[in-house]
Amino acid sequence: MSRRHAPALLATAAVALAAAACSSTSSSTSSSTSSSTGAATADASTAPGGTLGGAANTSTPAASLTGAGASSAQPFLTRAFYDYSRSNHDVTVNYSPAGSAVGISDIQSQNVDFGQSEVPMSASDQAKAKGGPILQVPVDLGGVAISYNVPGAPKNLHLDGDQLAGIYLGTITDWHQIDSSIPSGTTIVPVHRADSSGPGYDLDRYLIDTSPTWVGAIGTSTPSKTWPKANVGIGQQLNSGVANYVKQTPGAVGYVEYAYALQNGFTNAALLNPSGSYVSPSIASIAAAGSHATNLSSANFDIVNQPGAGTYPLANFSWTLIYQKQPVTNTGIALGKLLDWLATTGQRNAVPLGYAPLPADAQTVAHTELLQLEDSSGSALFAS
Amino acid sequence: MTYRPDAAVSTLRTPEASSWEPVAGIASILERRRSRPRGRLYAAVRWGGAAVFAGVFLLLLVTLFHQAWAALAHMGLSILWRGWNPAKAQFGAGVFIVGTLLTTVVALVIAVPVGLGTATFLAGLAPRWVAAPCTVLVEFLAAIPSIVVGLWGLIVLTPLFARHVEPFLKEVPLLGALFHGQPLGASILLASVVLAIMVLPTIVALSRVAMSGVAMADREAGLALAATRWQVARKVVIPGARRGIRAAVTLAMGRAFGEAIAVAMVIGNNTALPHSLLSPGATLGSAIVNSFSEANPGSLEKSGVVALVIVLLAISVLVNAGGQLLLRVREEGPPPRGPVDGAVEAIAGTVGPAS
Numbered sequence: 001m002s003r004r005h006a007p008a009l010l011a012t013a014a015v016a017l018a019a020a021a022c023s024s025t026s027s028s029t030s031s032s033t034s035s036s037t038g039a040a041t042a043d044a045s046t047a048p049g050g051t052l053g054g055a056a057n058t059s060t061p062a063a064s065l066t067g068a069g070a071s072s073a074q075p076f077l078t079r080a081f082y083d084y085s086r087s088n089h090d091v092t093v094n095y096s097p098a099g100s101a102v103g104i105s106d107i108q109s110q111n112v113d114f115g116q117s118e119v120p121m122s123a124s125d126q127a128k129a130k131g132g133p134i135l136q137v138p139v140d141l142g143g144v145a146i147s148y149n150v151p152g153a154p155k156n157l158h159l160d161g162d163q164l165a166g167i168y169l170g171t172i173t174d175w176h177q178i179d180s181s182i183p184s185g186t187t188i189v190p191v192h193r194a195d196s197s198g199p200g201y202d203l204d205r206y207l208i209d210t211s212p213t214w215v216g217a218i219g220t221s222t223p224s225k226t227w228p229k230a231n232v233g234i235g236q237q238l239n240s241g242v243a244n245y246v247k248q249t250p251g252a253v254g255y256v257e258y259a260y261a262l263q264n265g266f267t268n269a270a271l272l273n274p275s276g277s278y279v280s281p282s283i284a285s286i287a288a289a290g291s292h293a294t295n296l297s298s299a300n301f302d303i304v305n306q307p308g309a310g311t312y313p314l315a316n317f318s319w320t321l322i323y324q325k326q327p328v329t330n331t332g333i334a335l336g337k338l339l340d341w342l343a344t345t346g347q348r349n350a351v352p353l354g355y356a357p358l359p360a361d362a363q364t365v366a367h368t369e370l371l372q373l374e375d376s377s378g379s380a381l382f383a384s
Numbered sequence: 385m386t387y388r389p390d391a392a393v394s395t396l397r398t399p400e401a402s403s404w405e406p407v408a409g410i411a412s413i414l415e416r417r418r419s420r421p422r423g424r425l426y427a428a429v430r431w432g433g434a435a436v437f438a439g440v441f442l443l444l445l446v447t448l449f450h451q452a453w454a455a456l457a458h459m460g461l462s463i464l465w466r467g468w469n470p471a472k473a474q475f476g477a478g479v480f481i482v483g484t485l486l487t488t489v490v491a492l493v494i495a496v497p498v499g500l501g502t503a504t505f506l507a508g509l510a511p512r513w514v515a516a517p518c519t520v521l522v523e524f525l526a527a528i529p530s531i532v533v534g535l536w537g538l539i540v541l542t543p544l545f546a547r548h549v550e551p552f553l554k555e556v557p558l559l560g561a562l563f564h565g566q567p568l569g570a571s572i573l574l575a576s577v578v579l580a581i582m583v584l585p586t587i588v589a590l591s592r593v594a595m596s597g598v599a600m601a602d603r604e605a606g607l608a609l610a611a612t613r614w615q616v617a618r619k620v621v622i623p624g625a626r627r628g629i630r631a632a633v634t635l636a637m638g639r640a641f642g643e644a645i646a647v648a649m650v651i652g653n654n655t656a657l658p659h660s661l662l663s664p665g666a667t668l669g670s671a672i673v674n675s676f677s678e679a680n681p682g683s684l685e686k687s688g689v690v691a692l693v694i695v696l697l698a699i700s701v702l703v704n705a706g707g708q709l710l711l712r713v714r715e716e717g718p719p720p721r722g723p724v725d726g727a728v729e730a731i732a733g734t735v736g737p738a739s
Contacts (some may be wrong), residue, residue: 101677128682187566194653194674218471226675226685228471234570234664235653237674241538248543249569 049333049381052340052370062090063334069096069103069116071238072198072257073318075353076140077116080346084338091334099238101196101225107134107321113335115321118142118198119225120298131323135369136298139342141356143258143286144199144314147266149246150175150253153182156280160272161210167253168192168207169217170232175251191242191254194235196225202314203255204228205304210272255314258286259354273313274305281312287356289315296365317362322373329375336373336382339366448694455687456694463691468655468671475688477668477695479657483572484667484699486658487647488640490576491583496633498580499587504617506588507595508603519592526585530639534646537578542569542650545577550662565660570652573661575670578650579643583636590635594628595621630711634704641700644669668696 067077074097081093096102100117107115108129120136121129146159157179159167166172168190176184193200205223207214215221218228227235234252236242242254243264253269258281261268270278279285292306298319305313320339326332343366347357358366373381449456455475459466466476506515506522546569553563553573563573598621606616622629644667652664653674666674675689 099677105677189566189568194648195677220471224471226470228469231467231469231654231656233654234568235666235674236570237648237653241649244538245542245570249546 048329048375049336049373049383051383052336052367060088060091060334060337061330063092063331065091065093065113065331065335065338067093067095067103067114067116067320068098068106068112069114069321070100070118070198070318071097071240072100072118072142072259073097073116073140074239075257075259075263076142076318076350076355077342079353080342080349081338083349084341084346091338093338097238099195100198103321107323110323113322113331114339116318117321118316118318119201120301120319121321129323131325131327133324135322135324135372137320137322137339137343137366137369138296138317138358138362139320139339139346139366140318140350141286141290141358141362142316142318142354143281143289143312143356144202144255144316145258145261145266145281146203146253146255146269146271146314147243147246147261147264148253148269149250149266150182150186151250153179153267155267156270156278157267158272158278159269161207162213164203164269164271165207165211165214165217168229168232169214170229187251189249189252190233191245191249191252192227192230192233192235193242193255194227194230194237197227197239198225198316198318199239199255199257199314200227201225202304202316205302206271206313209305257354262354271313273307273311275307275309275311277309279310279312281314283351283354283356285310285312286315287359288312290317290356290359290362293317293359294361296361315356317358324372325374325376325378326381327376329381332373332375332381336370340370343367448690448697452687452691452694454684455691458684459688459691463695467657468666468688470675470685470688473684475685475691477692479655480666480668480671480692481695481699482657483651483665484641484669484696485703486572486661486665487576487579487651487667488637490573490661491579491640492633492637494577494580495584495587495636499584499632499636500591500622500629502584502588503591503595504621507592508617508621509613522585522588522592526589528585530582530643530646533578533582534649537574537581537646538649541574541578545569545571545574554662562661565662567662568652568664570650570664571662572651572658572665575647575651575665575667576661578646579640582643582646583639586639587632587636590632591625591629594625594632597628598624634707637707638700638704641703642669642696643667644673648673668692668699672696 074095077095081095085091085093095116096112098106100119103112103115103117104121104125106112108125110131116139121134126134146164148157153175159178163172163178167178167188170190172178173188174184175182175186175188178188201223204218204227208218208221208223220228234245234249236245236254239256239260243256243260243266246252246254246256246266247264256266258268261281268281270280272278288308288311289303289306292308292311293301293303296317301317301319303315303317306315320342322335322339326335343358343363350357371380371382371384375381456463458473459475463476464481465478466474467479468474468476502522506519510518546567550563550567550569550571550573554560554567556563602620602624603616606620607613611619647667648670651666651670653666653670654664655666655671656663658665672689672692675685675692
């Protein structure tokens with residue numbers, strides 16, 4: 001065997017390990033979470049999709065899958081789908097990073113095979129889905145960087161909730177007010193998302209938690225994906241728009257998915273967390289936030305502002321939204337296998353791009369959700 | 385008697401003519417075999433087309449009003465002057481209306497003089513070897529999708545404006561008052577410039593065609609009266625092509641009004657009332673494109689976004705109608721001027737006291 005195959009062998013070994021880990025934990029949790037589909041269980045011999053085990057196996061039926069949603073997950077998804085297609089030539093995936101709101105509305109109206117959003121669909125969102133119950137599968141763990149472009153400013157400026165709120169409320173206008181080592185006269189240009197966004201939700205959520213001034217100014221303590229102070233600073237569309245504007249504007253500060261900050265070589269602020277430490281975004285500090293998700297579900301998804309000396313306060317999972325009942329069996333099987341791989345083996349694409357690997361708890365949630373996939377007649381696509 | 389087609393035609397046109405009798409048979413055959421069924425078909429197409437058009441328009445209005453009703457009822461007339469803040473359930477279009485009118489007016493102030501100048505040059509002043517390729521180029525530019533101009537504005541013009549153009553404008557005496565505030569690149573001004581670039585080819589292409597239609601005899605009359613070529617262009621060609629130019633400006637205005645994506649890329653998407661041309665802002669179009677995807681189906685916010693569409697529709701109809709009315713009143717005022725009047729006036733201008 002040539003040396004070219006060595007990584008593939010390693011990957012297979014990793015898959016086997018992950019599969020073992022998953023199957024040992026899922027048997028205990030699936031009984032509690034998948035009560036709705038208790039009747040539709042199948043064993044490996046009758047389930048058309050076989051078992052799920054994280055392998056990018058070539059028995060996946062040929063399928064062309066389309067998805068739309070969060071731009072925050074795009075770097076990871078694009079790379080992972082490419083990785084998957086190298087061993088599954090018959091599966092093509094088209095992902096449109098149009099924003100998480102588009103992901104939700106597209107899956108509601110059955111325009112796509114899967115949607116993608118950092119904030120899972122609420123019960124009222126799900127009630128508007130035309131194709132029945134929705135399964136929500138966590139596929140990546142990312143962070144939101146507060147990136148700034150201030151010539152001569154130190155790295156990892158310390159910011160607490162009130163300072164960040166002051167910047168985005170327009171009450172703190174000079175970088176000198178944030179850090180005395182920056183000469184006065186450097187005006188702050190706060191950049192926010194013009195469209196609704198997962199990162200905006202996280203930051204709004206953090207500011208509501210940490211700054212009473214912010215709550216007073218926006219007049220609500222319910223976090224919103226639509227940026228609540230759009231009358232201050234510059235609004236740009238998508239992560240790429242904010243990143244582009246921050247990059248070319250001295251004095252600008254904006255919130256972007258950590259992957260975009262890494263890609264652009266931005267300097268990022270260290271934010272105050274509830275344990276009193278200032279933490280800057282990194283794979284380790286985002287993973288530390290993810291480790292708090294011990295009771296993760298689409299209703300209990302929030303990992304913003306978690307305690308811990310090394311925990312970055314702005315982190316989130318990204319959720320893939322699919323219909324439980326798949327009208328086309330082969331599409332359903334392909335989708336299930338793809339997402340199963342994405343949540344396990346596919347995580348090897350996460351770290352180089354600036355995402356933390358999914359913690360085991362989140363992988364269990366993914367596995368449990370995917371086991372509930374059904375064909376049009378209501379029988380399970382995969383055996384547990 | 386043999387059949388003469390010309391006679392037949394003239395008979396059909398004028399039945400009272402004396403040559404009616406001999407070709408009556410042919411005429412009736414023509415009417416029975418060809419004219420009547422086709423006439424009916426044509427009438428059906430005509431009426432059908434009109435009905436479909438009216439139906440689509442009505443359906444559009446009904447759907448829009450149906451979806452916007454919740455927000456319209458919630459806001460009442462204050463939708464026309466209140467601000468936009470979904471967090472506080474405030475869905476006013478006031479700031480967006482100001483942004484739309486401001487960007488359109490500034491864009492036209494930039495594009496109309498430049499566009500008419502270029503068209504005049506291409507339609508008469510330029511030597512043929514310059515005019516021919518330039519004309520093709522302008523017509524090609526007119527077909528460029530707006531997203532291309534928007535992207536170019538975002539990538540190329542935004543840093544250029546932030547570093548050079550806007551700081552320079554702030555220093556210009558008198559004009560500086562329009563340009564106070566921080567040069568951020570993304571601004572009402574940049575959006576207007578992008579719109580101007582977008583509508584310029586439309587203005588040039590359409591008014592050039594209109595100017596080329598001014599009779600050569602009129603131009604020669606001007607030249608014969610010793611007018612310079614510039615005077616002929618200004619006093620003969622432009623007035624002669626007035627209707628075409630008006631159509632060009634109307635089309636340009638319509639495009640500037642409704643442009644959404646390109647504006648959203650460069651305007652800075654800020655919902656505060658702009659206090660200077662350097663302020664970031666928002667237009668109806670850019671607000672719709674930014675908010676439409678995020679609003680939940682059936683929510684008050686979605687309804688508010690659809691209400692913005694209605695406001696945009698109403699304002700563009702009003703401004704268009706107002707503009708047409710204004711032009712008509714102006715034209716009905718003084719008696720119509722012949723091109724030669726213009727030429728004579730041009731000569732008088734050069735001979736008389738310095739003007």
